[in-house]
Amino acid sequence: MSLERRQFIAAGLLPFIALARPAAAQAGWPTKPVRIVVPFAAGGTTDILARAIAPELQKVFGQPFVVDNRPGAGGNTGSAEVAKSPADGHTLLMGTVGTHAINPSLYPKLPYDAVKDFAPVTLVAGVPNVVVVNPASAQKYGINTLPDLLRAARANPGRLNVASSGNGTSIHLAAELYKSLTGTFMLHLPYRGSGPALIDLMAGNVDLMFDNLPSALPHIKSGRLKALAVTSAKRSAALPDLPTVAEAGGPLLQNFEASSWFGLLAPAGTPAEIVTRLQQETAKAMAQPAVNERLLAQGALPGGQPPAEFARFIEAETKKWAQVVKASGAKVD
Numbered sequence: 001m002s003l004e005r006r007q008f009i010a011a012g013l014l015p016f017i018a019l020a021r022p023a024a025a026q027a028g029w030p031t032k033p034v035r036i037v038v039p040f041a042a043g044g045t046t047d048i049l050a051r052a053i054a055p056e057l058q059k060v061f062g063q064p065f066v067v068d069n070r071p072g073a074g075g076n077t078g079s080a081e082v083a084k085s086p087a088d089g090h091t092l093l094m095g096t097v098g099t100h101a102i103n104p105s106l107y108p109k110l111p112y113d114a115v116k117d118f119a120p121v122t123l124v125a126g127v128p129n130v131v132v133v134n135p136a137s138a139q140k141y142g143i144n145t146l147p148d149l150l151r152a153a154r155a156n157p158g159r160l161n162v163a164s165s166g167n168g169t170s171i172h173l174a175a176e177l178y179k180s181l182t183g184t185f186m187l188h189l190p191y192r193g194s195g196p197a198l199i200d201l202m203a204g205n206v207d208l209m210f211d212n213l214p215s216a217l218p219h220i221k222s223g224r225l226k227a228l229a230v231t232s233a234k235r236s237a238a239l240p241d242l243p244t245v246a247e248a249g250g251p252l253l254q255n256f257e258a259s260s261w262f263g264l265l266a267p268a269g270t271p272a273e274i275v276t277r278l279q280q281e282t283a284k285a286m287a288q289p290a291v292n293e294r295l296l297a298q299g300a301l302p303g304g305q306p307p308a309e310f311a312r313f314i315e316a317e318t319k320k321w322a323q324v325v326k327a328s329g330a331k332v333d
Contacts, residue, residue: 002332004104004122004195011277015072018143022255029089029271029274029277030061030063030089030268031063032063033063033064033065033066033090034057034063034064034089034090034091034092034229035066035068035090035091035219035224036050036054036065036066036068036092036093036264036299037068037070037079037091037092037093037094038068038069038070038078038094039070039072039075039076039077039078039079039096039099040069040071040075040078040096040165040166040169040193040195041071041091041140041191041192041193041196042069043194043195043196043198044165044194044195044198045214045260046193046194047067047069047098047124047193047195047317048214048323049094049124049214049262049295051067052291052294052295053065053068053124053285054066054085054221056279056282056285056288057278057282060281060284060285065133069193071192071193072192073166074098074099074106074107074144074167074190075095075096075103075166075168076110076168077111078090078095079095079099079111080110080111080112081111081265082118082265082266083113083117084267085122085267085269086267087119087164087266087267087268087269087270087271088270089270089271089274089275089278092121092264092266092278093118093264093266094263094264095118095262095263095265096169096170096260096261096263097169097170097259097260097262097321098165098166098168098169098172098173099114099168100114100265100317100318101114101317101318102168102169102173102321102325103168104318104322105321105322105325105326106168106173106325106331107332108330108332111196114318116268117267117268117325118265118266118267118268119266119267119268119269119270119275119306119307120262120263120307121263121265121266121267121278121282121312122222122263122278122279122282122304122305122306122307122310123261123263123303123305123310123313124263124264124282124303125286125295125300125301125303126258126259126260126262126303127212127213127214127260127262127299127301128212128213128232128236128297128299129210129212129213129230129231129258129259130210130212130213130217130220130227130228130229130230130236130239130242130324131146131178131208131210131227131229131230131231131245132208132210132216132219132220133149133225133226133230134207134208134226134227135224135226135278136204136226137160137202138226141207144226145228145248146229146245146248146249146253147248147249147250148228149208149228150184150249150250153182153184153186155180155279156175157184158185158186159327160186160207160208161187161206161207162175162187162188162206162209162210163189163190163191163193163197163200163201163206163211164188164191164197164209165190165191165192165193165208165212166190166193166209167190167332168332169260169293170212170258170259170260171194171197171211171212172188172190173258173321173324173325173328173330174189174231174258175188175210176328176329176330177258177327177328178210178245178253178256180318180328180329181256182252186207186208188207194211194212195201198211198215198219198225199209199300201225202219202224202225205267207306210231212260213236213238213298213299213300214295214298214300217238217239217298218300220239227239227242229242229243229244229247229249230243231244231245231256231257231259232244232257232259233246233257233259235247236299237296237299238296238297238298238299239299240315244256260313261302261310261313261317262279262308263305263314264279279304279305279306279307281303283303283304283305286302286304287304289303298313309320316332
């Protein structure tokens with residue numbers, strides 16, 4: 001073929017090459033670092049899970065996956081920031097049961113729509129909460145078991161205080177549900193994440209907490225916190241000798257269950273191809289023996305469900321927690 005002929009063909013293909021560039025660019029995602037927004041302070045379970053999957057995704061996609069803590073307003077601040085971000089796959093949210101199933105019922109007005117503003121990617125993990133007490137507080141009030149907590153709370157109305165990772169979190173709602181079912185009053189102290197709350201709990205500035213198990217577990221094992229029960233329907237493999245609230249709490253708490261979950265979401269309008277790739281690679285990462293075993297040892301149950309299944313799960317959880325909010329009488333304070 002002559003040089004002139006090749007040049008003519010190339011010139012004729014130029015418009016088609018130009019048209020194909022956006023698709024090629026999308027196929028080449030990510031083209032820059034991907035930010036995973038954690039809407040709570042560092043040190044809590046949301047942060048732990050984000051930092052567990054970020055390096056695995058970085059290996060696969062060849063771009064940094066950076067965890068960005070944006071705490072405030074029970075997770076609403078960071079969630080709203082992601083909702084308003086470009087839908088190009090470069091900003092993700094590590095959402096929680098609080099940000100996407102509890103807050104819509106708890107807050108009169110949210111700075112985001114938990115359904116319309118997000119594209120669910122996948123459930124990362126589900127975890128039980130655990131009732132933990134500061135050892136000095138446990139000694140002061142004679143709290144060694146869950147029934148002891150009930151006796152102490154009834155004998156000292158308003159003197160015991162209970163920390164949470166923020167208004168609307170499962171940590172907050174688990175405590176409110178406990179108070180509602182037992183008819184007790186304990187002062188709620190919301191923090192900007194489990195990390196800061198745990199620091200104050202271990203320092204003795206707070207008496208107890210219904211924390212997510214992964215963030216509390218190291219401190220339980222070290223003896224800096226005393227565990228009374230897990231809030232899940234079944235015992236946790238990470239603490240098999242620890243009873244559930246339903247087991248240990250007597251007739252008043254026989255149906256108690258208040259677990260947490262965490263999942264990746266993208267801004268609404270993010271291309272389906274990107275969402276699918278993220279879900280598939282996250283599921284693969286969670287299935288790796290090293291990652292899977294580490295999460296199980298921390299009390300987390302790895303997820304990985306497809307986007308449509310995760311969306312249905314969020315819908316069901318929103319209905320469930322709306323009933324819990326109503327039954328507990330929880331309010332944003």
